[in-house]
Amino acid sequence: MNQVKQTLRRSGISIMAHLISLLGSFAAVLILAVINGSIGYLCAMSVTLFGALGVAKALGEPIWLSYEWIIALAVGCGILRGLLRYIEQYSNHYIAFHLLAILRDKIFGVLRKLCPAKLESKQKGSIIAMLTSDIETLEVFYAHTLSPICIAILVSFSVCLFTWLAASPWLALVALIGYLVIGIVVPMISSAALKEPGVTYRKEFASFNAYYLDSIKGIKDILFHNAGEKREQEVNRRSECLLEETRKMKEETGKASAITELAVSVFVMLTLIAGIVLVYTGNLTSGKMIIGVVAIFGSFGPVVAISALPGNLTQTFASGDRVLNLLEEVPAVEEITDGKNITYENLEVRKLSFAYQKNEPVLKDVCMQAQKGEIVGIIGESGCGKSTLLKLLLRFWSKDSGEILFNGTDIEKINSDNLLDNVTMVSQVTYLFDDTIEENLRIAKPDATQVEMEQACRLASVHDFVMSLPNGYQTRVGAMGDALSSGEKQRLGLARAFLGGRQLILLDEPTSNVDSINEGIILKALAQQKSKKSIILVSHRESTMAIADRIYKVENGYMTEATK
Numbered sequence: 001m002n003q004v005k006q007t008l009r010r011s012g013i014s015i016m017a018h019l020i021s022l023l024g025s026f027a028a029v030l031i032l033a034v035i036n037g038s039i040g041y042l043c044a045m046s047v048t049l050f051g052a053l054g055v056a057k058a059l060g061e062p063i064w065l066s067y068e069w070i071i072a073l074a075v076g077c078g079i080l081r082g083l084l085r086y087i088e089q090y091s092n093h094y095i096a097f098h099l100l101a102i103l104r105d106k107i108f109g110v111l112r113k114l115c116p117a118k119l120e121s122k123q124k125g126s127i128i129a130m131l132t133s134d135i136e137t138l139e140v141f142y143a144h145t146l147s148p149i150c151i152a153i154l155v156s157f158s159v160c161l162f163t164w165l166a167a168s169p170w171l172a173l174v175a176l177i178g179y180l181v182i183g184i185v186v187p188m189i190s191s192a193a194l195k196e197p198g199v200t201y202r203k204e205f206a207s208f209n210a211y212y213l214d215s216i217k218g219i220k221d222i223l224f225h226n227a228g229e230k231r232e233q234e235v236n237r238r239s240e241c242l243l244e245e246t247r248k249m250k251e252e253t254g255k256a257s258a259i260t261e262l263a264v265s266v267f268v269m270l271t272l273i274a275g276i277v278l279v280y281t282g283n284l285t286s287g288k289m290i291i292g293v294v295a296i297f298g299s300f301g302p303v304v305a306i307s308a309l310p311g312n313l314t315q316t317f318a319s320g321d322r323v324l325n326l327l328e329e330v331p332a333v334e335e336i337t338d339g340k341n342i343t344y345e346n347l348e349v350r351k352l353s354f355a356y357q358k359n360e361p362v363l364k365d366v367c368m369q370a371q372k373g374e375i376v377g378i379i380g381e382s383g384c385g386k387s388t389l390l391k392l393l394l395r396f397w398s399k400d401s402g403e404i405l406f407n408g409t410d411i412e413k414i415n416s417d418n419l420l421d422n423v424t425m426v427s428q429v430t431y432l433f434d435d436t437i438e439e440n441l442r443i444a445k446p447d448a449t450q451v452e453m454e455q456a457c458r459l460a461s462v463h464d465f466v467m468s469l470p471n472g473y474q475t476r477v478g479a480m481g482d483a484l485s486s487g488e489k490q491r492l493g494l495a496r497a498f499l500g501g502r503q504l505i506l507l508d509e510p511t512s513n514v515d516s517i518n519e520g521i522i523l524k525a526l527a528q529q530k531s532k533k534s535i536i537l538v539s540h541r542e543s544t545m546a547i548a549d550r551i552y553k554v555e556n557g558y559m560t561e562a563t564k
């Protein structure tokens with residue numbers, strides 16, 4: 001179990017301020033919710049208060065309302081309460097769900113910018129947890145935290161004023177102290193006690209989700225190595241940890257609500273005692289005492305709601321902190337929008353150096369070039385930096401030094417969108433979305449015609465396979481493309497690249513998963529394509545390298561031209 005003290009990067013106030021700043025134009029809807037909520041609660045209180053007025057009138061207080069009016073107003077307040085409560089809840093949820101949609105959108109936008117460099121170091125499971133549970137948790141903040149706090153302040157202030165004017169300033173003072181204790185002191189104490197369990201719970205929850213998801217994704221390998229039992233034990237252990245954290249949190253929440261209930265009872269008693277003393281000392285009539293005491297009795301609801309917040313609030317803070325951290329994460333590579341647009345003709349790499357970690361260079365003073373009409377091969381031992389070089393050419397990472405020149409323009413001066421309009425890559429693993437084959441191909445060219453798609457698939461030697469499927473191009477491939485073999489996925493990845501029509505195609509082991517017949521067809525297709533494009537081909541296979549016009553070898557971070 002993680003016993004390390006969990007802390008947030010920001011204070012609770014700062015998280016709340018950030019989250020409130022996201023409200024923007026929804027602030028007007030929040031004001032509507034607060035007004036309706038406050039008047040609604042005062043209406044609810046008024047039902048019993050009109051009852052108290054009736055009793056006070058019966059005790060001889062000079063109340064100008066007739067009994068009929070008192071009953072009619074009590075009924076009217078009851079009905080109005082329902083309507084206003086509906087508007088309040090509707091407004092709160094309107095804000096919450098609209099903001100959650102905006103936040104999801106923002107997070108996706110940030111992930112796009114961070115991808116792929118920063119995301120290589122983040123567990124995908126924890127990002128999924130963030131997109132699902134963390135954002136859902138913020139619903140509590142927007143729908144059930146902000147307006148209750150404002151409503152509690154307004155209602156408490158109104159009741160104090162009413163009690164002062166209608167009964168006695170002393171009763172108003174007791175009520176005020178009660179509100180401050182229940183609405184501020186008790187929540188502060190319980191929030192301090194709940195902070196650590198709340199943050200730890202959220203971290204355990206996110207870590208459990210990530211581990212669980214990871215286990216499901218890797219279930220085949222777990223089975224291959226008969227490691228199921230060990231993995232299951234670890235899942236159970238983590239589940240127990242999560243359960244323990246939940247228990248701790250619930251225990252603290254239970255204590256907090258018990259303290260609140262106790263405080264309410266104490267202040268109800270104190271109000272009553274103060275009222276009786278005032279009547280006995282002749283400072284208040286019995287009728288006014290009943291009106292004041294009944295008003296205060298029914299007024300603790302909003303502050304009790306606040307004192308119940310810390311349990312949720314600590315989790316909201318933890319979730320809010322994680323979401324804000326991601327929103328503020330600086331991408332490893334800044335998007336370029338004020339650069340040049342090019343149409344690819346040639347590539348030249350001069351003295352390129354790069355390291356993922358300081359002082360551990362992967363590539364050193366690398367030089368290479370590619371012209372249209374050429375297939376350039378790159379070979380080298382596993383882990384020598386071949387894929388890294390391709391990622392640098394796509395600017396997925398920023399080079400440390402040297403130049404990557406497209407048509408003589410450095411990569412740092414070319415608009416990011418435009419670069420990806422010119423260059424594409426087929427990586428070692430092709431991701432297929434849980435959609436039809438047609439839609440999976442279309443991500444490379446959304447407006448592709450059926451003829452274009454079929455042509456690309458023929459070039460990638462996958463058209464006959466697609467046509468053999470029950471629904472041809474309309475066949476769904478299943479989540480992560482699990483229904484297809486690695487070779488089929490790889491060939492669909494190639495088809496995407498051919499369909500996209502980019503002028504520079506980077507291929508990372510494009511034939512590693514296909515048999516020699518299909519390799520031959522793909523290589524022939526590549527040879528046909530090269531007259532219009534540059535193709536940079538990374539492969540271990542000698543047979544694949546045979547089509548390269550020039551071959552570079554990467555060794556110990558350096559690159560040399562190899563003899564064919």
Ligand SMILES: Nc1ncnc2c1ncn2[C@@H]1O[C@H](COP(=O)(O)OP(=O)(O)OP(=O)(O)O)[C@@H](O)[C@H]1O
Nearest residue numbers: 120356357362380381382383384385386387388389
């Ligand atoms: N995101 C990353 N952060 C830190 N190190 C990385 C990262 N990606 C790759 N590396 C390291 O950089 C080195 C080069 O990796 P790269 O994937 O470029 O090798 P490769 O030549 O393509 O290997 P292979 O032929 O096995 O695909 C390796 O030591 C690898 O562990």
